[in-house]
Amino acid sequence: MSFTTEKTDHADHLTDDNVPVANGGATSPNGHLQPPLPNSAPLPESAVNPDVAGSTAPSAASTRPPSAIHAPTQVTYDPEFTQPPTLNYSLRTRKGWIAFFWTLVVLDCVAMPIALYFGLWYGTGLSHNAVFSISTGLLGTVSIVEYFLRFHRLWKQGSTCRVIGARRFYLDWFHWNLSFAWIAVMIELIVGTVPEEPPIRLLAMPVSSMLFAFGVQLLVIDAARIMGYKAPVRISSLPRGSPLRPGIYSLIEDIVAVDGSGGTEFRQRLNLRYQASKDFRLMLHRITLFWAAGALGAAVLTTVLIFTLSRDAAYVVGWCIPFLWAGIWAVITTKWVQVGLKHEYANWSETKWKA
Template sequence: MTNQAKEKDECKDPPRPLTPDTSTPSVAVVSSSTSHAPAAHASAGDPVDFDELPGLPRLRYRILDYKAKLSVVVFLLVLESSLLPISLYYGLVLGTTLRHGIVFAIITSFFGIVTGIEFGLRCLKLIWMGDKYRPRGGTRWSFDFTHWTLSFGYTVMTAILIGASIPHNPLVRPLAIPVSLFFIQIGCQLVWAGWMSRTGRPAPCKISSVPKGGPVPPLVLTIVEDIVGVDGAGGREYRDSLLARYEVSPRFRYMIAQQNWFWAIGALIDGIGTMVVIWTVPEKVAYGVGWGSPLIFVIIWTTISVHWVRRSLRREKELWRAEHQQEKPRGSVNTQQTT
């Protein structure tokens, strides 16, 4: 069996492509406009001449162009969501005589500063920047699916932190669960979207660029579309090119489905496992586990995903080029026979 045949076997019955939104130019238009782009760095980081990949939309985004901003934001998020709570808790509890209520009041006051600023900027972009950052068919107040997901998650996390800090003797174990609870929420959403995509169920509501009643994509695709499109400044152009790529490439859809289940299972295992540990070990250990375990999980899963996606995209381009080169001679022979 040839390598091409093996690849086709692996991609059997991939998630269904998305139906283009009739309110915007069709995917075919996006495909034709991007397939003849000049040579550039593709999303996988390798130089690719897209003239050799006719019909394969180019993802017009290079993360290295935003490496300075990305590095600062990631560092601040890691500091806020893991390093700062752990260092303040153990530093103030073990190194000072401050009452625990004051300790957790200090820790809680720092939570949400970075995420709050990023969330506010997201709101401004989606409200005031017109269609530049909004998903297809989006209105000023509709936002995107990731925005609503984060709104719910952060609201629950903040409520737990405030409520468990109020008692004279703060509830340490509940104060250790917010991030793990958020992971369980995301994991359940990934499982739901993966199942809906696999079974071809219609969307019960608008999911970013997918209209109500359209085929539900794996949630990983929606998260990438929203995060890069808004927070990464990729804009509407990136949203369109990503959805066009998903529409025309079975191997791209297969990779997205794999990543969806990879992160779904990982998030649920880490979230549920961490919750079990939090409620079984001593309180002082539980707090460190609750805020440290998610960071370790994200580092491991992100590292694996980066290498996985790069390899998959590189293989996708190689096979797309090979298939096109094989189809070209057959087309010329048929033309000669008919003339």
């Protein structure tokens, strides 16, 4: 068995969608992603770092801005594809950090709003407007810090987690979604805190609103993919005009690459695995539908309860049920993927490369 190493210069990825990209096979000249070819040759050091090339460096490389010069990414794979291309990523070594981070998120986005509501509403003489002004001002501290940390990881010079084929300012699909989601939530909360008597049921709706948007986006993208539509805009590493992929694909790519420290290498490996494996593509399609249906179902249930239960119960339900649902879905998905990957390996010789 022989192995090929794909050496990819991130600087070559940082191009417009209509500019040819020379990256050792991860992106074709028309900007569409494709698996690296078995005969992909590593780029010379002069193509990666103009400083090494001296006076013989190509003019295109020597004129790159400093922000476009990055360390190469190594992707080693079996050109015979005798087994599924490895993702080279595991959650097992990150369990502690994942548990710590989500504990902070739950405390920040579930426990704190509820504690502030009951503590300030019933335990102080503050006006009801002031109660929710304080709660809104303190909401989401951990999430906001994480938002700016991931922005820095994507924006900084020498970023090792940037999107394949995109310029620096693009960030990634998940970051733009997160930005619009936070804007929508803040508008909802600010509007709710303007009246002297805040509409508590409206102030219990922000997370459900995000679930509605999340579920609809997953369904729309997957439906468009099935109907053969092309990507109308860049979706992370998929350039505009590329065949769409399941809605969950870009979320996995972005979250693992940036927040999970998988880097641009993971983006490349995920692309290779997706294109090489029929079972993997089918699994992502089914997981997309699972999360879309679950998000919409949880959003509908939460909304109904918010507008039918008593005021206090509605506020608790609005901030608890969406996170409870997400935790249950995450556990189910983890087990599902573990079983799915075992099935993929067991049936690899029969299903690889099939449409």
